Amino acid sequence: MNRRGLLVVVSGFSGSGKGTLMKLLMEKYDNYSLSISATTRSPRPGERDGLEYFFKTQEEFLQMIREDAFIEYARYVDNYYGTPKDYVEKQLDAGKDVILEIEMQGALKVKEKMPQTLLIFVTPPTAEELKRRLVSRGTESEEVVAARMAQAKEESRFMDCYDYILVNETNQEESCMERLHELIQSAHQETSRNEEFIEEMREQLKNI
């Protein structure tokens, strides 16, 4: 069977709870690697450089773009975010399933470049619930909440470009994380991801 890792993109509205899902997934299963992005946004309280993100100045980020260090990068609500190339390739080669928790423009760029990528979109059950979660997070100003709701409205136009929609019900993070795990594991067994295995089996059957 196919032993190279699978590249999985998890996107979702800001406030969909995908960060918590990623944390639960990493704690429970050790066959996943979460890629750490670079960003020009300021750290939120409790965030540390090299753990949630590599925090960069605009100048440093632009330099990384010039060095072709990213698989993709995008501007999102006035900041740059990008996926460093090196780490992802190494982890895939080592057979790990690599998860990119990135926004939509980046997700679609990755799918275009690497069509085998699995795209999963996480959403709360309703728009009202999305707003409630953003407000209760308490780390964003009113303007930022409004900007993120406007962004969500725009992003909802492209939700159907994803392979799967994952509804993250309130206080059901654990079961949502298990569904995410099952989706990824099922994808490994899709025929389109096992062409080499199929060919090999055909050859063996010819020669037996």
Ligand code: 5GP
């Ligand atoms: P936040 O500022 O809330 O941490 O992230 C804002 C958005 O940027 C989220 O949707 C997050 O998934 C996305 N994001 C984080 N890292 C990357 C990246 O490397 N590339 C892209 N395109 N988006 C990213």
